[in-house]
Amino acid sequence: MFNKVLRVCGFGIVVLGIGIFYFLTQPKGPQGIPAETRALLEKIYSYSGTLTLEEQRQFAEFPSMLGAIDSRQPLPKSELTRLEAHFREVYNDNPELMSARHLHGHGSGSGTGKRAAGIRGLISKIEEMEYPAESKANMISQLEKLYAAANDESLQQKLNKLRLESLNADPENFVGLDYDPNTGQVLRLYRDTVYLYKTRIYKPDGSVRVEVTGILGSLDEALQASFDEYFEKLQTHHLNSDVPLSPPSNLRIIEIYTDTLPENPILKAIEAGVDELPEDSRQGKLYVVDEQGQEREYEPEMSVPANIHEETGVENNDTPESTTEITQFLEQLTNEEIERLLEKSDEELEAEFERYFTPEESAPAEGSFEEGFKSSLQERFPLERFNRAMEILEHYGPEEGLRRLREFDPAFAREVEQLLRKQPGD
Structure with missing residues (x-):
């Protein structure tokens, strides 16, 4: 028995010795940082200055890679300080890294540096087009406003911080x-969070209808599939139950609400051509419901401009409908649309804007409209976005579907309306 105990103890000492030897002989860099971590750090430090789009995509992956390593063995404080300074320098040189959606392909994003350059490129192209001077000036004016917002250095610094x-x-x-x-x-x-934009519509009879008007997230492929399944159930859940539908355990769903009253004084003011709005019409507060179900008012409060005509681009009653349409299109340009327009040749870009000034006689021949309708939309929008919009139109029908689409995807709805105006027989 005693010999057996000795053998066990001896075996334990040997194993312990091997473990200590293995630990002491593992390759480590300065300050005791493991070789794997040191290799990743050196790769990160090799990125500097203005990065290409592919380099930006690669750089955007480093934080998660570092997080996985740091959870096993935290970095020394001095190395962490150096790393933070390097990240800050790279972000200052590449402010578009602030908005990762254009890097990962999730929706429109806002960006700053890349967006500003894209807008300036569009302005240069439009300046050389042979459009009526008034129309061209209006288009450039709208783009200049977007450029000013995207090129605000103080804003970039705040977002960087x-x-x-x-x-x-x-x-x-x-x-x-x-x-x-x-x-x-x-x-x-x-990576695990989705924002659901919802509108509470208060009807004159006191009832309230809640509609999903937008989705914002940057999920990986697996989580996106999980969310899509949840969202599909959410569309009809309220018809069968008053109990809220619980999201998947691996997702955080944050709901952002806006309230719509029965009578909208803003729309009335626009229709009547009134410059000033009544004080009590300044709606627009956001309410956030967090994952614990607690509702709170969201800051900053959305403000409604006092001068409707100046701030929203709504012109007087003599303004051609096409001018208002192109103004609305330019006001809501996404990064995705800017990049798409910049890739066009001068002739293609002129044809793109010509849609707003072309009379209805240019509609496609009867019998080919439906085929051309879908084909045109597929050319302009990613397949996933096209499929989701078409599902809304087919599920709710043309009138209600288009109304919902205006809230869910305004750019897609505008294109649908443009094509419908050219439908034969209209």
């Missing part, structure tokens, strides 16, 4: 920021 703070707080899951220049709203994007 917020991004770095968010990255330090959650390096594994943080993806980027979404900035809405129209509202000033900034949302943090995470």
Whole structure:
């Protein structure tokens, strides 16, 4: 028995000795950093200056890679300080990294540096087009406003700071920021989080209808599939139950609400051509429901401009309908649409804007409209976006479907309306 105990103890000592030897002989870099981590750090430090789009995509993956390593063996404080300074320098040289959606292909994003350059490129192209001077001036004026917002250096600095703070707080899951220049709203994007935009519609009879009007997220492929399944159930759940539908356990769903009253004084003011709105009409507060179900008012409050004509691009009653349409199109340009327009030749770009000035006689021949309708939409929008919009139109029918589409995807709805105006027999 005693010999057996000795053999067991001896075996334990041998194993312990092998473990200590293995640990001491593992290759480590300066400050005791493992070779695997050191190799990743050196790769990160090799990225500097203005990065190409592919380099930006690669650089955007580093935070999650670091997070996985750091959870096993935290970096020394001196190395962490050096790393944060390097990230800050790269973000300052590449401000578009603040909005990761254009890097990962999730929706429109806002961006700053890349967006500003794209808008300036569009302005240069439009300046050389042979359009009526008044129409061209109106288009350039709208783009100049977008350029000013995208090129605001103080805004870039604030967003850079917020991004770095968010990255330090959650390096594994943080993806980027979404900035809405129209509202000033900034949302943090995470790999496991989806924002659902909802509108509470208060009817004159006192009842309330809730509609999903938008989705914002930057999920990976697996989580996206999980969310799509949840969202499909959500569309009809309220018809069968008053109990809220619980989201998948691996997802965070954050709901952002806006309220719509029975009588909308803003629309009435526009229809009547009134410059000033009544004080009590300044709606637009956002309400956020967090994952614990607690509702709170969202800051900053969305403000309704006092001068409707000056701020929204709504002109007097003599303004041609086509001018208003192209103004609305330019006001809501996404990064995705800017890149698509810049890729066109001068002739193709002229044809793109010519749609707003072409009379209805240019409609396609009868019998080919439906085929041309879908083909045109597929050329302009990604397949996933096209399929989701068509599902809405087919599920709710032309009238109700288009109304919902205006809220869910305004750019897609505008294109549908443009094509419908050219339908034979209209």
